[in-house]
Amino acid sequence: AQSVSQHNHHVILSEAASLELGCNYSYGGTVNLFWYVQYPGQHLQLLLKYFSGDPLVKGIKGFEAEFIKSKFSFNLRKPSVQWSDTAEYFCAVNARNTDKLIFGTGTRLQVFP
């Protein structure tokens, strides 16, 4: 069965610090990978996605993620966070050609000015 692990449950940073959130998945086949963000009181929004091609994916708001197949990882990065990045971040996976998204438990990011 597929599963997704997000090891950082709660991350606290100051503005301008660099961010890296870990995401590892377990599935032997080809996968699609996603990062979603949930701002306080709002719905989940897609930050970025990887289906195929360049393993370094750029998303909205300066976020990027790198798919490393050998490590089953899809870590999210941002070189310089802002207070407005305070939110919960979810990594998600689905097996290629299926529709069921499997989510990690999420990482709560707090950015202090």
Added chain:
Amino acid sequence: NAGVMQNPRHLVRRRGQEARLRCSPMKGHSHVYWYRQLPEEGLKFMVYLQKENIIDESGMPKERFSAEFPKEGPSILRIQQVVRGDSAAYFCASSPIREQGGTEAFFGQGTRLTVV
């Protein structure tokens, strides 16, 4: 183009009552998914539906929970005889017909169910 619409946003039910959660997918989307988010947990897949068909209900509890997506109208997640453990945020997502390789799902704002 309105996003995925869920209502109500907040729902309070007494133990033993029924809860009905509604989800209208984005225009043109034929796939609907329901997820449940418990405190301190991620989103757990419950069910995947297309119009008039349940495609995958592997995440649905065996009893008291049901879902439908009729030809006309919104998708409904129904919880009968609610218990305190059903208190959670329930999210609906929709997607169009899957493109080659993969498809993005768009989420609604969720319904927060509280059982008292």
